[in-house]
């Protein structure tokens with residue numbers, strides 16, 4: 100398979116472990132192992148203690164699939180397939196659903212694999228552009244108008260990376276109905292689910308919307324356990340899930356057994372896990388609100404409605420790539436220029452899931468004051 104570089108991941112490969120302040124990370128501060136284990140109930144603690152490091156069930160540990168199914172109203176454990184992160188799920192799903200002659204519509208700017216894997220598989224992809232002038236909102240009627248007879252898949256990431264876009268329940272239902280009427284699959288990339296901000300209404304999960312709705316989740320973002328590399332697909336379309344399982348035989352075969360048990364612990368304790376994530380995100384967002392208000396001459400943004408990232412604009416004449424390069428050099432603070440998404444504006448991704456955000460913002464302000 101020939102596929103272009105994943106620009107954002109190459110950018111992180113260069114910088115992620117070389118800088119002090121990752122002010123553009125999309126995940127929430129990872130749990131320390133000991134704290135996570137302390138959340139285990141007796142059964143999960145026993146599973147961890149007695150764990151044997153053999154191969155695991157290819158579809159995922161039955162208890163983990165049952166726990167994941169609890170996140171949905173209309174999905175059973177056999178309608179869940181576990182993957183090595185959301186990334187493997189994207190790869191398997193889009194490569195089984197899309198091929199030459201097929202068409203997909205995918206939100207953009209966005210996580211590159213959501214459209215690149217389909218293209219590499221030979222399909223044509225229409226990018227549904229989110230526009231700052233529309234407050235990054237999903238233009239559902241424009242998106243539906245892009246659907247063609249050969250469209251097989253619509254992909255919407257919400258809460259959205261990088262803009263924080265979250266459709267209204269009415270927009271979401273309208274899109275679900277349009278896909279259902281046409282017999283098209285809808286992949287809802289819900290990796291930032293549960294981080295709806297300011298009481299924004301959570302959306303009905305994709306898998307609960309209609310038969311061909313697919314929810315994609317992961318432990319990395321809202322559950323703050325990126326190191327586990329555990330993600331999943333949930334859908335009532337069992338035939339599709341079976342096709343994905345057959346593709347997974349060519350990628351990882353099964354997940355890492357320790358990760359499955361640790362994910363089970365995290366999901367069973369999800370009230371506490373998510374409360375911690377929401378607290379970190381809310382505290383940090385207040386700091387960014389204040390920063391952007393005080394520095395209105397340098398930054399503007401459409402405030403995110405969900406997730407742990409936003410997409411502000413750098414004001415003035417300096418291109419964001421040059422600004423970000425000077426900043427990281429001088430202060431060790433990393434921003435992600437919009438160019439890494441192929442976006443032409445002067446925007447950058449800022450992440451507010453990390454506990455050192457207050458210190459990172461202080462360094463950013465020192466940099467701004469120095470001029």
Ligand SMILES: Cc1ncc(COP(=O)(O)O)c(C=O)c1O
Nearest residue numbers: 125184185186210256260317319
């Ligand atoms: C929208 C979106 N989908 C999927 C993923 C992949 O998640 P993971 O790296 O945990 O596999 C990411 C990661 O940044 C993401 O932002």
